[in-house]
Amino acid sequence: AQSVTQLDSQVPVFEEAPVELRCNYSSSVSVYLFWYVQYPNQGLQLLLKYLSGSTLVKGINGFEAEFNKSQTSFHLRKPSVHISDTAEYFCAVSNQAGTALIFGKGTTLSVSS
Amino acid sequence: KAGVTQTPRYLIKTRGQQVTLSCSPISGHRSVSWYQQTPGQGLQFLFEYFSETQRNKGNFPGRFSGRQFSNSRSEMNVSTLELGDSALYLCASSPMDRDTEAFFGQGTRLTVV
Numbered sequence: 001a002q003s004v005t006q007l008d009s010q011v012p013v014f015e016e017a018p019v020e021l022r023c024n025y026s027s028s029v030s031v032y033l034f035w036y037v038q039y040p041n042q043g044l045q046l047l048l049k050y051l052s053g054s055t056l057v058k059g060i061n062g063f064e065a066e067f068n069k070s071q072t073s074f075h076l077r078k079p080s081v082h083i084s085d086t087a088e089y090f091c092a093v094s095n096q097a098g099t100a101l102i103f104g105k106g107t108t109l110s111v112s113s
Numbered sequence: 114k115a116g117v118t119q120t121p122r123y124l125i126k127t128r129g130q131q132v133t134l135s136c137s138p139i140s141g142h143r144s145v146s147w148y149q150q151t152p153g154q155g156l157q158f159l160f161e162y163f164s165e166t167q168r169n170k171g172n173f174p175g176r177f178s179g180r181q182f183s184n185s186r187s188e189m190n191v192s193t194l195e196l197g198d199s200a201l202y203l204c205a206s207s208p209m210d211r212d213t214e215a216f217f218g219q220g221t222r223l224t225v226v
Contacts, residue, residue, distance in 0.1 A: 034214070043117075043203055043217035090156060098213035099146050099205075100169040103156035 002027040002093050006104035013111055015083055021076040021107045023091035032097040033074040035065055038088045038106075047089075050074065051097060061085070086111045115139065117206050117218035125224045131192040134221045138185050138206030144168075145187040146215060147179060150201040159202075162187055191223075199225045 007022040025031065032051050036044040048059025055067040065076045074091060088108050092101040118137040126132050138145050146169075147159040158171040162181035179189045185206075191198055201222050205215035 036217075041219075043219045044205075045217070046214055049214055092156075096169070098207035098215045099144055099161045099163075100158055100171075101146075101148075101156075101205075101215060102158065103148075105155045 002031065002095065002102045004091050004093050004102055004104035006089075006091055006107050008107050009105065010108045010110065013081055013109070015111055015113045016080045018079050019077065019081050019085075019109065021089050021091075021109065023074045023076065023104060025072050025074065025091070025093045027072075027093060027095065029095045031093045031095055033065075033067060034092040034094070034101065035059065035063070035074070035076050036090045036092060036103075038090065044090065047076070081109070081111045083111050083113060085109060117204055117216055119202075119204050119218035119221050121221060122219065123222045123224075125226060126194050128194055128196060128225055130194050131190065132194060132223060134189045134191075134202055134204075134223070136187045136189070136204030136206075136218060138187070138204075139208075139216055142206035142208050142216070143185055144207040145181055145185060146205045146207070147187070147189050148203040148205065149173075150203060150220070151197075151199070156203070159189070194225045196225050199223060 005024045034049045035047040048057045050067045058064045091104040094101045120135045144163045146161040150156045161169040165181045176192045181187045201220045203220045205217045
């Protein structure tokens with residue numbers, strides 16, 4: 001069975017500071033990995049995805065993530081955050097790319113000035 | 114290109130009733146998945162339909178069912194509603210091509226009273 005653990009439920013950070021949101025997964029088969037963002041009363045928006053190839057993945061809004069197979073991790077990073085990055089972030093895994101996603105519990109990123 | 118459309122956006126039902134939620138996928142997408150989001154359990158996969166057939170199923174009771182029509186539109190039905198069914202129900206569509214990802218709608222907020 002697959003599972004996802006987001007190691008921090010809340011991450012407070014000041015504007016223009018760097019941030020890392022941590023995600024570990026477990027799976028007995030090859031996986032596809034995703035990071036989604038959710039703003040209040042909205043659906044999920046894809047930030048980035050790892051399907052294959054380069055382990056460093058760049059996404060929208062300046063976010064990037066690195067797939068580490070040996071550590072079964074897929075941490076999300078941004079070098080300088082903005083107030084507008086305040087949202088809930090979800091890491092997800094699937095062995096079927098784009099469907100049957102297994103989500104972590106989410107990390108609330110709060111950016112203050 | 115229009116996004117994933119879910120109707121209605123908000124719904125209030127009484128315990129014991131049944132409810133049907135609708136999802137129109139992005140044009141050309143053949144896979145539709147449903148997810149339940151609650152504060153306690155987070156985001157959980159309900160089921161996926163592809164070409165009118167249920168292809169994947171999460172761990173939910175039989176009260177939760179769905180179907181997909183020939184135009185890829187999907188409906189989700191919950192019978193004998195319980196208070197615990199109160200949640201945000203999210204629909205996601207995917208083209209299921211090689212570089213696939215799931216595109217989410219804004220969700221239907223169901224409140225059971």
